[in-house]
Amino acid sequence: MKSSNAAPMGVIILGASSAIAEAVARRLATKGVRLGLVARDAVKLAAIGDDLRIRGAPQIAVRAWDLAAGPAPGALAELAQEMGGADTVLIAYGLLGDQALAEADGAAALELLQVNFTSAVSWALESSRVLATICGAHGLVVGLGSVAGDRGRKSNFVYGAAKGGLALALQGMAHRSALTGAPRGMVVKLGFVDTPMTAGFKKGGPLWSTPDQAAAAIVQAMARPKAIVYAPWFWRWIALIIRLLPEAVFNRADL
């Protein structure tokens, strides 16, 4: 269907109503990529679908699914078929949640883990199975990870643990692909992006990106996949420093 270093032809987006995912979809639509859009809200899906069609997506299929519940057998394969074939799945949905609440309330913690880790990994595995039958080793499963998953810290470690776990699964899929020819895995670890997820944050300054800047990096990475990509690029170095900080120093920082 495509060579290993080429732009995708058909992309399924799980969590198409995310601001970052929508920016990715716009870039793909203007390149003429076929799209499969999945989110839980049908009204949002209709608005996004209309917009992407006008921007040039040659074919669009939409599904309103409860993604946090994980895949239903056969559903993803059927979506791929309706949109005329897929070679890439982007797992974009996610929930930042509230760390204090997750620490106080077991149900809140379980929800964070269910949305960001358990369901996401099961979608990654299902995506890999479906892509294997369509395009083998050219298939690509991309997940949106976070620099919060690189080192556990006080302010968001439940979310961070889930995102870190998702990153490990995708990294494992990249490794498996190199050895067996199964579809590839890639995690794109994002820094601060100005979206509804971060609505309550104080924004501005050089560390913040727009959804479109994040999307540009994601689309670029899709054409030349690696197991782990940081977006924007400088987060690779920030994350490295944070990981390397000695515990004695790290523990004095209120992050």
Add this chain to the structure above:
Amino acid sequence: MSAPFVSQSYRSWGGVTRTARPVAHPKWRQELAGLLGGARDRGDVLGVGLGRSYGDSGLDAGGRLICGRGLDRFMAFDPQTGVLRAEAGASLDDILQLVAPRGWFLPTTPGTRFVTLGGAVANDVHGKNHHRAGSFGLHVRRLGLIRSDRGALELSREQEPQLFFATLGGLGLTGFIAWVELQLAPTPSSFLDQEAIGFSGLDGYFDLLADSHDRFEHVAAWIDCSATGGGLGRGVMFRANWSAEGGLVTHERRLKLTLPLEAPGWVLNRWSVGAFNSLYYSVHGSRHGLRRIPYAAGFYPLDAIGGWNRLYGRAGFFQHQSVIPEGVAREAVRKMLERISASGQGSFLAVLKSFGGKDSGGLVSFPRPGASLALDFPNRGAETLDLLDRLDAIVADAGGRIYPAKDGRMSAAMFQQGYPRWRALEALRDPSFQSAFWRRVTQS
């Protein structure tokens, strides 16, 4: 769930006032009702777009702002007829990316493409082709308005025409504009054939005007504000038509340069402004030939520099744009230029255009037949405000008026004499909507 209101520092384009405001950034039309609901208990709201209005018409009156920019989806586009429907936060920049390569263009455009559809409607904006196309509102076919008292409405010339016309140039006061359906104009190419002609005084401008309006779609002149005495009112007229050649391409989205920081206040001083203006005149003043230029160079020269308003420093700057009825325009514009020259406060950019007779029907729309002079002045406090008041007096004497999108200081009397139909807009204002401008010019 609706987007939350979060305190954020907010300024209008002129930057004279800046404060922390509660601002919500909805991404979905379905969030809007929730943001307006209960507005009564939590204070007034005002919808805003890209913040390109200079003064306080895009600032709330101590309430909260709803920024529509995140609502930027295209809803329908027919490449055969050129009818486009889009959410009100879509910018003219976004729209041109889509439609220019398909042979369509905005029916008229302001001097920046970084304004939203909502903002373009709310100020019933005009371009350099007013003598041919009229203002933006004339090309709006339908629009979606969300009101705190009536919910979601669809308006057109047939459906609730009163509220439709009140919303064209309605300064965002009739409710939140959710979407706009616009009739685009076909273009043979994405290039303009532009001619630049210098003139040595105001009479030169008016002599060139009739011929220019007959033969050219886009006409505007730059005036050298540093010139005095015999050179007073000298400038360069730019006039252009769409080129038949060059092909259909969209503009480059990346900016050439972005000013990252506020410049120190002294950068734009009497001498630097004067030197710029003299240099500009000597470069363009003598050139006559036709040049083919991309539309962005013709319509949006300032857009090449992101954040150019920061050149004015922390104190910010004022714009003063007036329109003077035809018969008395020449005299009034001359008096204004003399006033500015006598004050020693040069205007960095002075633009003179003339409007035609097409009327959108907006109740407080700015354009009317006559000459329109746009000026900007660094904010030097009392001295600047005093000059602006004197310019107002000249405008009022001539029966003209001031553009609210550019204003942050005109008196209530000045506004009310220029816009006799303002009470009709007040009667149709959404009771939960208010702006700092409207409160200032109607309640003092």
